[in-house]
Amino acid sequence: xxxxxxxxxxxxxxxxxxxxxxxxxxxxxxxxxWVWQVLDDxxxxxxxxxxxxxTSDAWTTYLLPGLADTLKAAALAIVIALPLGAVLxxxxxxxxxxxxxxxxxxxxxxxxxxxxxxxxxxxxxFARSTDVTSEDRPLYAVVTGLVLYNASVLAEVVRxxxxxxxKGQSEAAQAIGLRKSxxxxxxxxxxxxxxxxxxxxxxxxxxxxxxxxGGVMLGFTELLNSRGTLAANYANVIPSFIVVAVIFIVxxxxxxxxxxxxxxRLRRSKRSTGAVLGPEDVDDLNAAEVxxxxxxxxxx
Numbered sequence: 001x002x003x004x005x006x007x008x009x010x011x012x013x014x015x016x017x018x019x020x021x022x023x024x025x026x027x028x029x030x031x032x033x034w035v036w037q038v039l040d041d042x043x044x045x046x047x048x049x050x051x052x053x054x055t056s057d058a059w060t061t062y063l064l065p066g067l068a069d070t071l072k073a074a075a076l077a078i079v080i081a082l083p084l085g086a087v088l089x090x091x092x093x094x095x096x097x098x099x100x101x102x103x104x105x106x107x108x109x110x111x112x113x114x115x116x117x118x119x120x121x122x123x124x125x126f127a128r129s130t131d132v133t134s135e136d137r138p139l140y141a142v143v144t145g146l147v148l149y150n151a152s153v154l155a156e157v158v159r160x161x162x163x164x165x166x167k168g169q170s171e172a173a174q175a176i177g178l179r180k181s182x183x184x185x186x187x188x189x190x191x192x193x194x195x196x197x198x199x200x201x202x203x204x205x206x207x208x209x210x211x212x213x214g215g216v217m218l219g220f221t222e223l224l225n226s227r228g229t230l231a232a233n234y235a236n237v238i239p240s241f242i243v244v245a246v247i248f249i250v251x252x253x254x255x256x257x258x259x260x261x262x263x264x265r266l267r268r269s270k271r272s273t274g275a276v277l278g279p280e281d282v283d284d285l286n287a288a289e290v291x292x293x294x295x296x297x298x299x300x
Contacts, residue, residue, distance in 0.1 A: 049235070052236065066221060070211045070212075073211045077207050077211075081154060085153070089159040090159075091103035092159050119218060146210060162184075165195070205256065
């Protein structure tokens, strides 16, 4: 069977792919076995190091509060960065130079600066120029850095998604007299959302992970920072890293799974809902058309 995009593999290709798959899984198993042996030799698999994660104190005192701060910072950054990125992306496509050029400068400027530098600058700004308390300052700095950087990246995602649509979409809208704002809001953006969704979700995953930068550099009590306090109290550095990594994997898996479900729902909602006509329906329509023509001829 041959696809439009590629030729179906033949017997040799199937055997080769099977061999590559077996070799890959064997190497992966050897790697996992080696990691297990190294951890065992260093005493990192002892039950005393993992036992704290079976008690409620490690979770209620350290991990869950850190996870709550991580989700709070990520949620605030996402809620602000998504609409701001959409506005900047649309502004970059404006016909007015006084709108297009400043938007392009803002996007290129903040997209070129590392997000950690933006967090550090925001922290100093809030410390020296505002009345934000020292307890709230790390959260403000982390959210500000994440918003400035990711809104600029999302602006390019939005712009690329809209430009990826066929030009006939906007030309048809202009032909029926729609203004550019109406064309953008009613025709282009709804279609571009499905195209942009995978890239948007990837950037949202980056936002969730980058909250850890605030914990390392600004003392923001997010998940990774709370892990450090837990490891200092229980002397289980490696196990705590593994547990936190698993939490991040689960968190991002939930986010990507929801996005995949949403993308599928959007695609299904855009499919045609017209009924399929059978042979009997076609015959009835033809008979009605012939009868209408005879009626018109009799009137004449």
